Amino acid sequence: TKWIDLDTESFQYSLDHFVIPDHYEDALSSVLIPHGVIMDRVEKLAKVIVQESTGPLVVCCVLKGGHQFFADLVNYIKKNVTRGGKTVPLSLEFIKVKSYSGETSGEVKLSLTEEECKDFAGKNILIVEDIIDTGKTMVQLLTKLKQYSPESVKVASLLIKKTPLSNGYIPDYVGFSIPNAFVVGYALDYNEYFRDLDHICVINDHGKQKYAV
Numbered sequence: 487t488k489w490i491d492l493d494t495e496s497f498q499y500s501l502d503h504f505v506i507p508d509h510y511e512d513a514l515s516s517v518l519i520p521h522g523v524i525m526d527r528v529e530k531l532a533k534v535i536v537q538e539s540t541g542p543l544v545v546c547c548v549l550k551g552g553h554q555f556f557a558d559l560v561n562y563i564k565k566n567v568t569r570g571g572k573t574v575p576l577s578l579e580f581i582k583v584k585s586y587s588g589e590t591s592g593e594v595k596l597s598l599t600e601e602e603c604k605d606f607a608g609k610n611i612l613i614v615e616d617i618i619d620t621g622k623t624m625v626q627l628l629t630k631l632k633q634y635s636p637e638s639v640k641v642a643s644l645l646i647k648k649t650p651l652s653n654g655y656i657p658d659y660v661g662f663s664i665p666n667a668f669v670v671g672y673a674l675d676y677n678e679y680f681r682d683l684d685h686i687c688v689i690n691d692h693g694k695q696k697y698a699v
């Protein structure tokens with residue numbers, strides 16, 4: 487596959503082998519992707535994105551969950567040059583989108599004003615997301631953005647989830663495909679908890695109860 491395909495059986499790491507904040511230790515079952523592996527994969531994605539870029543990029547962070555991947559990806563993009571040896575001028579945009587409560591997807595709430603959208607006209611946009619689960623968020627966001635005739639829109643998502651609830655949307659750039667489990671860490675949250683965890687981990691039942699709304 488074009489990305490790293492993780493399945494639970496062969497890729498769960500014990501929490502004991504990593505530094506885990508003690509305030510989350512009782513709420514997690516395993517480490518799925520250690521922070522170091524995330525960073526190495528992000529570095530590679532940045533190289534590919536720059537090589538395939540055709541000019542200045544508007545890099546658009548989908549808050550809140552996309553924040554960490556966005557920050558690290560932009561840092562690596564700045565260190566790369568195109569095939570022609572050119573650096574890529576970047577401008578940064580931030581869009582807040584929310585649809586989850588607990589581990590359930592609800593109505594997608596896009597906070598995107600008209601004038602913010604108008605700025606996308608004629609630009610090469612790279613949308614940066616943490617995860618594609620049902621695909622609802624991205625499909626709605628892309629539909630909205632395409633109304634403002636950007637030059638091009640590409641999507642980079644660190645994770646895609648192998649779930650029967652998927653609408654089939656696949657981004658242009660993907661870090662990892664993961665099993666159908668609710669993951670947290672690296673800015674991915676459960677009811678606003680775990681964003682301050684560096685590794686991507688699987689939340690356990692105790693954690694789902696402890697941090698339920």
Ligand SMILES: O=P(O)(O)OC[C@H]1O[C@H](OP(=O)(O)OP(=O)(O)O)[C@H](O)[C@@H]1O
Nearest residue numbers: 549550551584585586619620621622623
């Ligand atoms: O493919 P989907 O099923 O739509 O799920 C993916 C989206 O849901 C999560 O956002 P959330 O609503 O939790 O807001 P957050 O980014 O602030 O955590 C995640 O960050 C993605 O944006």
Ligand SMILES: Oc1ncnc2c1N=NC2
Nearest residue numbers: 619667668669670674675
């Ligand atoms: O596994 C997940 N972890 C955190 N946030 C989300 C997830 N799937 N859709 C949104």
Ligand SMILES: [Mg+2]
Nearest residue numbers: 549550551552
């Ligand atoms: Mg999100």
Ligand SMILES: [Mg+2]
Nearest residue numbers: 551586675676
């Ligand atoms: Mg969330």
